[in-house]
Amino acid sequence: MFKIPNEVDRDRVLEQYKVLAKTAVKDGKPYITSITAGPTVPDPRNKGFNLAVKTTFASLEDMRYYDTECEAHRALKAVVGPVREDTVMAYYQSVL
Template identity: 75%
Template sequence: MTTHLLQVTHRLFTTAMAPIERITLFKIPNEADRDRVLEQYKVMAKTAVKDGKPYILAAAAGASFPDPRNKGYNLSVKTTFTSLEDMKYYDSECEAHKALKAIAGPVKEDVLTTYYESIL
């Protein structure tokens, strides 16, 4: 019994949560608008801070390749966060993300976002 308890306790303290992967897809009809949004993603990646420090682990963004399976979503973004808390901060408080939304909001036709903790 004691050995089992030690194993469970060890797992609790050594199993860290995997990073949160966030995928965002945009439908932005105008190519010039897509370019402006992508430029703002470059700015956001350099300026997003929480408590004065960068907090986004990784970010990737680009125009989607033409393919009927993308259902018209033509700009793809993947953002990686250490925790769900950091992603929620990004959504609600991050000034760099607010600036990005100010540019993307008026020009997007649609947006789809999903996020997950990878099992790999």
């Protein structure tokens, strides 16, 4: 989840997620199972986070690759970094 105060910047970030979905590859093949991104519903419990993203991977190894080596993710961070406030809220879940 992100805090991005400017609506134009949020739109740019959402567009970059579309680019990420098309360009993120590992060993020459797409490796992200799914990406869902959009604005949060305005609510005080959001604590200012106004953009939510769910990225799903087939394995923990793929998620670690995304965090450390993926060029498409680096390009996304270059867009997000200058426009976000505060920290990024992230959590990781394993499905049994």
